[in-house]
Amino acid sequence: STNKKICLGLTSDTKSRRSYPDLFSIWSMVARTAFTQLNYSPLLLVTTVIGMKLIYLVPSLGIILGVIFSWWEIVAIALLARILMFLAYLPIVRFYQLSAIYAMSLPTVALIYTLITIDSAWRHWRGRGGHWKGRTYSPEK
Numbered sequence: 001s002t003n004k005k006i007c008l009g010l011t012s013d014t015k016s017r018r019s020y021p022d023l024f025s026i027w028s029m030v031a032r033t034a035f036t037q038l039n040y041s042p043l044l045l046v047t048t049v050i051g052m053k054l055i056y057l058v059p060s061l062g063i064i065l066g067v068i069f070s071w072w073e074i075v076a077i078a079l080l081a082r083i084l085m086f087l088a089y090l091p092i093v094r095f096y097q098l099s100a101i102y103a104m105s106l107p108t109v110a111l112i113y114t115l116i117t118i119d120s121a122w123r124h125w126r127g128r129g130g131h132w133k134g135r136t137y138s139p140e141k
Contacts, residue, residue, distance in 0.1 A: 034120035045121050056110040
């Protein structure tokens, strides 16, 4: 097989012909390839999950626990992290012409993506990875 590259970029000129009307259909679409992107590596899966928790979960917990225990320095740092997340995600939200409030959803989106990635690995280990159009595709050897 040839190693041709593909660019996955944002554009407003291309429209998907496939419909993803609900979370289940999006979940299935992402789960087909999420573990593939990690080269089917359990080590990369574990480090990805840890990284996602550190980046997206810790700031939210920092705000909550910081307020409960009056750790105001932690609250300030965690709020700064959340503001930076908001600002980083805002251009994508604007690209899709959504309200800026959607940019606050990045930690939730990251949690869902992490769960889908774990599910993708689970499907692969059960011999159901890469399932699409009634067929299951296994990794190239």
